[in-house]
Amino acid sequence: MKSNRATQEPRWVRYGLLAVGLGFLFFFLGLPLVAVFVEALAQGVPLYVEALKEPETRSAIGLTIGIALAVLPFNIVFGVAAAWAIAKFEFRGKSVLITLIDLPFAVSPVVAGLVFILLFGAQGTFGPWLSEHEIKIIFAVPGMILATLFITFPFIARELIPLMQAQGKDEEEAAVSLGASGWQMFRRVTLPNIKWGLLYGVILANARAMGEFGAVSVVSGHIRGETNTLPLHVEILYNEYNAVGAFAAASILALLALVTLVAKTVVEWRMKKETEMLNTVLAPEKT
Amino acid sequence: MKKISKGLSALLLGLVASAALADVTLLNASYDVARDVYKDFNPLFQKHWKAKTGESVEIKQSHGGSTKQVRAVADGLEADVVTMNQANDIEFLADKGLVAKDWAKKFPNNASPYTSAMVFIVRKGNPKGIKDWSDLAAPGTQIIIPHPKNTGNGRNTYLSAWAWALRQPGGNDLKAQEFLGKLLKNAPLFAAGGRDATTTFMQRRMGDVLITFESEAEMIAKEFGKGEFEVVYPSLTMQTEFPVALVEKVVDKKGTRTQATAYLEYLWSKEGQENAAQNYLRPRDADILKKYSTFFPPVKTFTVDEVFGGANKAFATHFKDGGSFDQIYQSK
Amino acid sequence: MAAKTHRVLPGFGLALGYTLVYLSLLILLPLGGMVLKASELGFAQIIDIALGERSLAAFRVTFGASFLAAAVNAFFGLIVAWILVRYPFPGKRFVDALVDLPFALPTAVAGITLATLYAGNGWLGRFIEPLGIKVAYTPLGIVVALTFITLPFVVRTLQPVIEDIETEVEEAAASLGASRWQTFVKVIFPAIFPALLTGFALAFARAVGEYGSVIFIAGNLPLISEIVPLLIISKLEQYDVLGATALAVVMLALSFILLLAVNLLQWWSANRHKNSEPLEVAAARASGGAA
Incomplete structure (x- = not known):
């Protein structure tokens, strides 16, 4: 209890920080979110529900979720591998490697789609070969997955690298010297340590994968009911003067982002149980 | 739910070219606000074709910005x-050899x-008394x-x-450019697209006049209410084509x-023309135009071919980098 | 010590190998293709495109607004991450989940919504426009949109690191007589600084490329509120793919240099913090400052 005073700010600082932080979030996040729902519900709940019942909207929701699900496993494996190599080992050119990983963030989404057109489009490098073999990448789902992979590429790695760097490698080394296999060490020591970073990375990558418009729009071909994701659908509805439909679809994306609330709670609960177990195992060694 | 799983299975089938359930599948790549037009037109054609040949046709729609769409077609869509909604976009496809060079003559x-x-769309009661293009360049x-x-x-x-501006007494290119300079000075912003301009004007209540397609006016009425604005027809305006x-x-x-x-031919049929009119687009068929004359008051128009010698030429002169639009901003 | 660790921990070869292959296939190949395409134009012409009056102005607006947005996020993001980790308050979970919203919302929706909020008759615009502050359709609007779009980066990179700070060190500092502020400046801040830099760099990088939200609130007037991605779109509208890739490559090169600089700085500060300053020393130093 005494430690509480030592590791906490004075009351006025705490309230001040809370006010500033929450105020910032209110103006920059809360208000826009409320505005989206106000627009979506502008003509009443029945019309909102009606807008979501439209078959094209629903197939867009399915495609959006599907692409996100297809993309995440790749990003998780890559993120953990890259962070492991970068954070736990010293080698030359590390900063360059990190910067290359960051690069997709710096590529305008407008261009991110274009690079795949330049590769796989009919006038692109591999275009003629692909069309000879009747393989469709661009203007089909594979192209959209590729573009989404590109856009969300850095998230998990970038989330994990600073975290794993801050943690150092003492615990893993201890585990290995105690005879743990690589997998055991990863499962028992590394994973519990990076769980929050990994989770935040997944949540961010997922949100971005579902919300991405620019890059996907270039490679999708916009075929209704087939290659139309939710963000693309939002744009079309808006352009057609169906503001309720557009904002209703957008609100679904916002809700999908809030689903992470549930995901996080579940993971938190399970992790808590696991760390309790783990603590009993590792307790003697830690002191 | 079914549709969601359909979306998912479409994903799984991603690599495989989707097998058509109908005898024939057509894909219509179209501009972004044409959904209403073709949503109603496609079933009409399907019925007509089935009756005529016994064949069922599935029609898929793709909508997006006109130029973006033709680039996609050139890249393999x-x-x-x-x-x-722009002739120069079709010209681009003709240059790429995807569309016949004489595409404009293939249909009427x-x-x-x-x-x-x-x-022009102006606020109710036209408080600024806007009647013609000259009023748009007026200070204030x-x-x-x-x-x-x-x-x-x-x-x-x-x-x-x-x-x-060209058609005004003593009008020439130089004067026209000068006039455009004045007119553009009155624009506090350039909206991202037609729909965004409408939102800015109607919902955010900025500006005194919005310039847009005649067909758009009815869409605006649908979304924002008819009594909120008035439509003004200038003394001369462009007849926009939808090639x-x-x-x-x-x-x-x-x-x-x-x-x-x-x-495509069916677009010129009675049914096709009637469908266009119902979507507030001026039909080519004189009888149907007459039938819907309340929608379409007479207006003096010009075509791009008449004044600018073709869509490509107009585009190159005015909108390419270094064209007249850029010159207006560079000379400052 | 450092040499030995190579052998102690397993998986370096596999992890790095996989990273390099995946990176090459998914990122370097497509970007390389783009650079190759742009090089068809020749170096002189690329520079010519990049140094035009309009392009230069657009580069200024884009990088300036992105820098401001990232700075705003670094400051407020630190506070937000701190209160989310350290302070209990009602509705915390909801607020925590809200942080990801800017990624999930399609950028166009964000732009349209922000423009509506900040327009003269909007919920916010009606209060701030009488004060003479115009946000919608000015460069300031670009900063607002970019701040929204990149908001999650700083918060989310800081959160796990703050969660990871062991309170024992803070306690040690405190017990050695350091004030809370000294503990923050000398112990906590150095520990989270690398992550803060990362968040800043990522937010900045993302902001530079952003298009969808900005065009709805920027006003898009040449020389005033035109961003580089808009010029790229403008080239594409002219079917000028080469010109578009040229601009994109210049943007990419600039971003790469900036990111590399930040990453080197981050690596350097992380190392300094880790090697020369074990936490106990930091704690002692913090208290030394107090004495």
């Missing part, structure tokens, strides 16, 4: 037909089954337009004002030439 009326016109008037260089809607507005074409390479590959041609 396998559309059987393109139905656009310059291959444009319906037209529209650029009009604010105009709301989409980006004149990057959007089709904005380009049409720009060319309409230019043509009007259509067959993508030769694709129909040959897929063997859909007959159906695709019939599909």
Whole structure:
């Protein structure tokens, strides 16, 4: 209890920080979110529900979720591998490697789609070969997955690298010297340590994968009911003067982002149980 | 739920070219606000074709910005037909060898089954008394337009004002450019697109006049209410065309030439023309135009071909980098 | 010590190998293709495109607004991450989940919504426009949109690191007589600084490329509120793919240099913090400052 005073700010600082932080979030996040729902519900709940019942909207929701699900496993494996190599080992050119990983963030989404057109489009490098073999990448789902992979590429790695760097490698080394296999060490020591970073990375990558418009729009071909994701659908509805439909679809994306609330709670609960177990195992060694 | 799983299974089938359930599948790559037009038109054609030949046709729609769409077609989007709102976009496909060089002659009326016109939308009661293009360049008037260089809607507005200035007594290119300079000074912003311009004008209540397609006015009424604004027809404005074409390479590959041609021809049928009129687009058929004359008051128009010698030429002179639009901003 | 660790921990070869292959296929190949395409134009012409009056102005607006947005996020993001980790308050979970919203919302929706909020008759615009502050359709609007779009980066990179700070060190500092502020400046801040830099760099990088939200609130007037991605779109509207890739490559090169600089700085500060300053020393130093 005494430690509480030592590791906490004075009351006025705490309230001040809370006010500033929450105020910032209110103006920059809360208000826009409320505005989206106000627009979506502008003509009443029945019309909102009606807008979501439209078959094209629903197939867009399915495609959006599907692409996100297809993309995440790749990003998780890559993120953990890259962070492991970068954070736990010293080698030359590390900063360059990190910067290359960051690069997709710096590529305008407008261009991110274009690079795949330049590769796989009919006038692109591999275009003629692909069309000879009747393989469709661009203007089909594979192209959209590729573009989404590109856009969300850095998230998990970038989330994990600073975290794993801050943690150092003492615990893993201890585990290995105690005879743990690589997998055991990863499962028992590394994973519990990076769980929050990994989770935040997944949540961010997922949100971005579902919300991405620019890059996907270039490679999708916009075929209704087939290659139309939710963000693309939002744009079309808006352009057609169906503001309720557009904002209703957008609100679904916002809700999908809030689903992470549930995901996080579940993971938190399970992790808590696991760390309790783990603590009993590792307790003697830690002191 | 079924549709969601359908979306998921479409994903799984991603690599496999989707097997058509119908006898023939056509893909119509179209501009972004054409959904209403084709949503009603496609079933009409399907019924007509089934009755005529016994064949069932599935029609898929792809909508997006006109230029973006034709670039997609050039890059391999396998559309059987393109139905656009800018002739230079079809010219681009003709240059790439995807569309016949004489595409404009393959169908009647310059291959444009319906037209529209650029009009002014003003606030109720027209408080600023806006009647013609000259009023838009007057000091103290604010105009709301989409980006004149990057959007089709904005380009049409720009060319309409230019043509009007040319036709004034003593009008020439130099004076027209000067007039456009004054007019553009009255734009507090360039909206991202036609729809964004409307939102800015109607919902955010900025500006005194919005310039847009005649057909758009009815959409605005649908969303924001009829009593909120008035439509003003200037003394001269552009007749905007909506050219259509067959993508030769694709129909040959897929063997859909007959159906695709019939599909486009059907746009000129009574049913097709009536559907256009119901979507507030001026039909080419004189009888149907008369029938819907309350929608379409007489207006004096010009075509891009008449004043600018073709869509490509107009585009190159005014909207390419270093064109007249850029010159207006560079000279400052 | 450092040499030995190579052998102690397993998986370096596999992890790095996989990273390099995946990176090459998914990122370097497509970007290389783009650079190759742009090089068809020749170096002189690329520079010519990049140094035009309009392009230069657009580069200024883009990088300036992105820098401001990232700075705003670094400051407020630190506070937000701190209160989310350290302070209990009602509705915390909801607020925590809200942070990801800017990624999930399609950028166009964000732009449209922000423009509506900040327009003269909007919920916020009606209060701030009488004060003479115009946000919608000015460069300031670009900063607002970019701040929204990149908001999650700083918060989310800081959160796990703050969660990871062991309170024992803070306690040690405190017990050695350091004030809370000294503990923050000398112990906590150095520990989270690398992550803060990362968040800043990522937010900045993302902001530079952003298009969808900005065009709805920027006003897009040449020389005033035109961003580089808009010029790229403008080239594409002219079917000028080469010109578009040229601009994109210039943007990419600039971003790469900036990111590399930040990453080197981050690596350097992380190392300094880790090697020369074990936490106990930091704690002692913090208290030394107090004495």
